[in-house]
Amino acid sequence: MTDPVTLDGQGSIGEFDEKRAEAAVRELLLAVGEDPDREGLRETPGRVARAYKEIFAGLYQQPEDVLTTTFDLGHDEMVLVKDIEVFSTCEHHLVPFRGVAHVGYIPASTGKITGLSKLARLVDVYARRPQVQERLTTQIAESLMSILEPRGVIVVVECEHMCMSMRGIRKPGAKTLTSAVRGQLRDPATRAEAMSLIMAS
Numbered sequence: 001m002t003d004p005v006t007l008d009g010q011g012s013i014g015e016f017d018e019k020r021a022e023a024a025v026r027e028l029l030l031a032v033g034e035d036p037d038r039e040g041l042r043e044t045p046g047r048v049a050r051a052y053k054e055i056f057a058g059l060y061q062q063p064e065d066v067l068t069t070t071f072d073l074g075h076d077e078m079v080l081v082k083d084i085e086v087f088s089t090c091e092h093h094l095v096p097f098r099g100v101a102h103v104g105y106i107p108a109s110t111g112k113i114t115g116l117s118k119l120a121r122l123v124d125v126y127a128r129r130p131q132v133q134e135r136l137t138t139q140i141a142e143s144l145m146s147i148l149e150p151r152g153v154i155v156v157v158e159c160e161h162m163c164m165s166m167r168g169i170r171k172p173g174a175k176t177l178t179s180a181v182r183g184q185l186r187d188p189a190t191r192a193e194a195m196s197l198i199m200a201s
C-alpha cells in the first residue's frame with residue numbers, strides 16, 4: 001500500500017483494502033449479535049465492502065482528475081448548474097445524507113471555463129468521502145477557485161441527514177443549507193442575483 005499522504009486533510013492517497021473492510025463488516029455483524037455465516041448474510045461482508053469502495057471512491061480522486069476539459073470561451077457572465085444530486089456519508093455516524101448542490105462561477109477574464117458535467121463530477125469527488133456538509137461545500141468552492149481561477153464562485157448545498165431522520169433526534173424532512181461564496185460573488189448584488197437564480201424553481 002502507498003504511504004498515506006494527506007488529501008485535503010482527509011483520508012489518504014492509498015488503495016481501498018477490500019479484505020480488511022470485509023473482515024470489519026463480519027466483525028460488526030458479530031457485534032450486533034448476528035450470525036454472519038447464516039445463508040442470507042454469507043455474502044454480505046463482501047458486498048458491503050464493495051459498496052463502501054464505491055461510496056468512498058472520492059478518497060482516491062483529486063479535483064484535478066475531473067475538472068479536465070477547460071475551454072477558453074471569453075464568457076464573462078455567471079455559469080450556474082442547479083440541482084446536482086448529492087449522495088454523501090456523514091462522518092459522524094456513517095449514514096447517508098442526500099440532497100442537491102448548486103454550483104455557480106464567474107469565469108476568469110481569460111475565459112477559462114469547464115464542461116458543465118465536470119461541475120457535477122467535482123461534487124461527487126468530495127461527496128464520496130466521509131463528510132460533513134460544511135466541508136463538502138467549501139471544498140467544492142475552493143477547488144474551483146484554485147483550478148479555474150474564476151472571478152467568483154458560489155456553492156449552495158441542501159441536504160437531509162439520515163442521522164437526524166432515522167435515529168437520534170428523528171426529525172425527517174429537516175434540511176440543512178450551507179453555502180460558500182468566494183471572489184466577486186461576495187459582492188451583495190451579484191450574490192443576490194445568484195441566490196435568486198438558485199432559489200427560483
Ligand SMILES: Nc1nc2c(ncn2[C@@H]2O[C@H](COP(=O)(O)OP(=O)(O)OP(=O)(O)O)[C@@H](O)[C@H]2O)c(=O)[nH]1
Nearest residue numbers: 090091092093131132133134161163164167168169
Ligand atoms: N455541523 C454538522 N454536523 C453534523 C453533520 N452531520 C451530522 N452532524 C451532527 O454531528 C453531531 C454529532 O453529535 P454527537 O453528540 O457527537 O453525537 P450523537 O450523540 O450521535 O448526537 P445526536 O445525533 O444528537 O444523537 C450531531 O449533532 C449531528 O447532527 C454535518 O454535516 N455538519
Ligand SMILES: [Zn+2]
Nearest residue numbers: 090092093163
Ligand atoms: Zn451523522
